[in-house]
Amino acid sequence: MTEAVAHKRVSRRPNRLKLAPWLFLAPGLLMFLIYVLVPIVESFWISFHDWDGLGAMSWIGMGNYVELLDDDTFYVSLWNNLLWLVLYLLSIPAGLAVALFLNQNVAGIRIYKSMFFFPFVISQVVVGLIFTWFYAPGFGPLSVFLEWLTGDEIAILADERYVTYGIILAGLWPQTAYCMILYLAGLNNINSEQVEAARMDGAKGFSMLWHVILPQLRPATFIALVVTVIGSLRSFDLVSIMTAGGPYGSSQVLSYFMYEQALSEYGYRMGYGASIAVVLFLIMMVFITFFITRMLNQERNI
Amino acid sequence: MFPKPIQQSAPWARLTYKVLLPVALVLWLLPLIGVALTSVRPQGDLAAGNYFGIPSGFAGIENYTAVLTNSPIATYILNSFKVTVPTVIGAIALSCLTGFALAVYRFRFNLGIFFLFVAGNFIPFQILMVPVRDMTLRAGLYDTTLGLVLFHIAFQTGFCTLFMRNFIKGLPFALIESARVEGVSEWKIFRHIVLPLMRPAIAALAVLVFTFVWNDYFWATVLVQGQHAMPVTAGLYSLNGQWVAAWHLVSAGSIIAALPPVAMFFLMQKHFIAGLTLGATKG
Numbered sequence: 406m407t408e409a410v411a412h413k414r415v416s417r418r419p420n421r422l423k424l425a426p427w428l429f430l431a432p433g434l435l436m437f438l439i440y441v442l443v444p445i446v447e448s449f450w451i452s453f454h455d456w457d458g459l460g461a462m463s464w465i466g467m468g469n470y471v472e473l474l475d476d477d478t479f480y481v482s483l484w485n486n487l488l489w490l491v492l493y494l495l496s497i498p499a500g501l502a503v504a505l506f507l508n509q510n511v512a513g514i515r516i517y518k519s520m521f522f523f524p525f526v527i528s529q530v531v532v533g534l535i536f537t538w539f540y541a542p543g544f545g546p547l548s549v550f551l552e553w554l555t556g557d558e559i560a561i562l563a564d565e566r567y568v569t570y571g572i573i574l575a576g577l578w579p580q581t582a583y584c585m586i587l588y589l590a591g592l593n594n595i596n597s598e599q600v601e602a603a604r605m606d607g608a609k610g611f612s613m614l615w616h617v618i619l620p621q622l623r624p625a626t627f628i629a630l631v632v633t634v635i636g637s638l639r640s641f642d643l644v645s646i647m648t649a650g651g652p653y654g655s656s657q658v659l660s661y662f663m664y665e666q667a668l669s670e671y672g673y674r675m676g677y678g679a680s681i682a683v684v685l686f687l688i689m690m691v692f693i694t695f696f697i698t699r700m701l702n703q704e705r706n707i
Numbered sequence: 708m709f710p711k712p713i714q715q716s717a718p719w720a721r722l723t724y725k726v727l728l729p730v731a732l733v734l735w736l737l738p739l740i741g742v743a744l745t746s747v748r749p750q751g752d753l754a755a756g757n758y759f760g761i762p763s764g765f766a767g768i769e770n771y772t773a774v775l776t777n778s779p780i781a782t783y784i785l786n787s788f789k790v791t792v793p794t795v796i797g798a799i800a801l802s803c804l805t806g807f808a809l810a811v812y813r814f815r816f817n818l819g820i821f822f823l824f825v826a827g828n829f830i831p832f833q834i835l836m837v838p839v840r841d842m843t844l845r846a847g848l849y850d851t852t853l854g855l856v857l858f859h860i861a862f863q864t865g866f867c868t869l870f871m872r873n874f875i876k877g878l879p880f881a882l883i884e885s886a887r888v889e890g891v892s893e894w895k896i897f898r899h900i901v902l903p904l905m906r907p908a909i910a911a912l913a914v915l916v917f918t919f920v921w922n923d924y925f926w927a928t929v930l931v932q933g934q935h936a937m938p939v940t941a942g943l944y945s946l947n948g949q950w951v952a953a954w955h956l957v958s959a960g961s962i963i964a965a966l967p968p969v970a971m972f973f974l975m976q977k978h979f980i981a982g983l984t985l986g987a988t989k990g
Contacts, residue, residue, distance in 0.1 A: 421893065422812065422893075423814065425808070425812060425893040426808040426809075426811075426812035426814050426817075427808075427814075429804045429805065429807050429808035429893075429897070430804070430805050430808045430809075430820065432801050432804060433801035433802060433804055433805035433864045433868065434805065434820070436801060436857075436860060436861035436864060437823075437824065437827060437861055437864055437865060439842075439861065440835070440839060440857070440858055440861030440862065441827045441830075441835065441861060441862060441865065442823075442827070443838070444834070444835040444837075444838035444839050444842075445830070445834050445835065447837075447838035448834045448835070448836075448837060448838055451837055451838070458837070458841065505709075505710055506731070508708070508709070508710065509710075509712065509713045509724070510712060510714070511713060511714075511724070511725070511728075517728060517732060519972075519973070519976055520732055520735075520736065521732065521735060522972075522980075523736060523739065523969070524735075524736075524738075524739075526918060526965075526968050526969055526972045527739075527922070527965040527968065527969065528921070528922035528924065528940050528964060528965065528968075529922065529924065530922075530924050530940045530941075530943055530944055530964070531742075531943070531961045531964060531965050532738075534943070534944075534947060534957060534961055535738045535739070535741070535742055535961070536738065538741075538742075538954060538957075539738060539741070544756065544758045544759070545758075546737070546741070546759055578738070583983070586980060586983055586984060587983070587984055587987045590980065590984035590987050590988050591984075591987055591988055592709065593988070594988045595708070595709055597708060600708065600709055609711075613709065614709070617709075618709050624986060624987055624988060625984075625987040625988070628984075628986055628987045629987075631829075635829050638831065639831055639832070641832070641833075641924075641925055642924045642925065645924070645928075646924075646944060659831075659833075660831060660832070660833050663833045663836070664833065664836070664925075664929075667836065667837055668836075668840075668929065675837050678833075678836075678837060679837050681833070682831065682833035682834045682836065682837070683834065685831045685833055685834070686830060686831055686833075686834040689829065689830060689831050692829075693826055693829045693830070696829070697822055697825065697826055700822075700825065701818070701822060704818065
């Protein structure tokens with residue numbers, strides 16, 4: 406290689422390094438733009454309109470939002486979303502408990518761990534069908550158990566008082582499995598010297614867990630929190646499969662309410678649906694912003 | 708190690724643990740065991756009210772044959788593969804590129820774009836529903852597997868980018884530096900140096916994306932209507948409506964629908980868990 410050619414290459418490099426990232430990003434970013442970013446903006450736009458999805462859109466400003474404030478189903482959905490959020494968080498301590506139970510070195514434990522993870526791998530549609538059947542009055546095992554416990558036959562999914570709890574319980578099953586896996590991975594990386602040192606100092610049982618183990622499990626807890634909070638607000642499949650929001654809208658959540666308004670036999674109310682989606686999106690953004698800020702700080706500290 | 712290894716405990720504690728382990732597993736998987744048993748239950752059992760007892764005989768072959776031949780479930784399964792396989796390939800290809808760009812180059816908006824992908828991952832699907840459905844309709848892709856594939860690729864690329872970028876960040880950067888000094892082009896660095904090292908990440912993402920997309924129900928109901936393009940999740944739900952009280956058939960259908968991701972999980976368990984627990988062990 407002659408001196409001149411080598412020089413040319415070097416001088417071209419800064420340009421090359423400026424352009425290259427954009428060429429690598431282009432296909433992925435473009436798809437993401439078309440299918441994720443632009444639709445978010447469009448949804449905001451549509452939410453200010455009355456639109457059946459086919460004809461012309463007519464601008465009604467805040468009309469959809471005003472109507473939402475008067476809609477009882479909206480409040481039921483909000484309340485149920487809150488219930489989901491709070492109760493779904495139980496999967497974190499439950500997952501930790503299962504992980505602690507399984508974190509042993511005995512023959513066959515690997516198979517046990519993966520079998521415990523099973524509920525997460527199968528579709529929520531299947532989970533929903535299974536639990537519907539478990540709740541079936543008269544013969545479903547959970548229903549029979551409850552009858553034996555209380556002396557009353559309770560049709561959980563047909564009873565406005567219990568239906569949401571019944572669905573959330575079904576959701577906790579796979580979610581606990583997920584949190585368990587996160588904690589098993591975290592427990593695998595525990596600093597054993599610290600644990601031994603704490604043991605020498607007489608720490609054991611709960612105090613050991615609280616003061617030594619949990620601080621080391623913080624990354625796992627953070628991820629578990631993120632996926633659980635987001636998962637609870639996204640809950641759609643189970644509500645759709647198990648009750649379709651019923652009875653009388655009592656198990657509605659924002660995600661299903663939106664779907665029903667925009668794409669149901671009651672008529673295609675795209676604008677109204679979009680306004681519900683916007684509310685759900687804004688609620689979610691509060692959490693997402695919080696999570697992202699934390700991740701960003703971590704990123705900057707590295 | 709925490710909790711204390713059971714081997715160091717008293718013999719009675721060890722024995723209790725050994726007994727408790729299978730008992731807990733059976734309780735935990737009771738819903739699935741119920742379904743598996745019912746899928747081989749003769750129809751007569753259901754009529755006689757024997758829903759959860761021991762099946763009076765083995766009717767697995769009849770039930771599964773009935774589901775596969777008298778229902779469109781085989782078509783649904785095929786559709787699910789038609790959606791899932793191209794999505795896995797597309798999302799991984801795109802995210803290898805984006806992950807490489809975000810991990811290797813310093814440029815303005817680098818972290819911004821990265822966190823855009825990360826945030827995109829967490830948003831509720833409902834905010835995309837109306838525009839994506841409308842766009843798919845206008846493009847003539849409504850009610851086709853391709854319509855589903857394109858959306859899933861775009862959405863999964865967000866998740867995969869997070870993973871790929873962090874993975875490449877962990878690779879020794881000196882490798883790339885020295886290739887640059889040698890004058891190797893950026894594409895060749897990607898293709899011949901980085902890509903071969905990404906195999907574990909690709910394997911992990913392939914199983915994860917496969918499972919996520921296979922199990923998707925929401926988009927399957929939003930972007931597809933007819934039998935010819937419907938994936939097995941939505942198909943199973945519509946069959947459930949037709950087979951009122953035919954629990955043995957619903958169960959067999961559920962098992963068939965759950966089998967591919969479960970098989971995938973068992974074959975690639977190590978990678979699957981590595982993918983899910985990314986970030987749970989450091990930080």
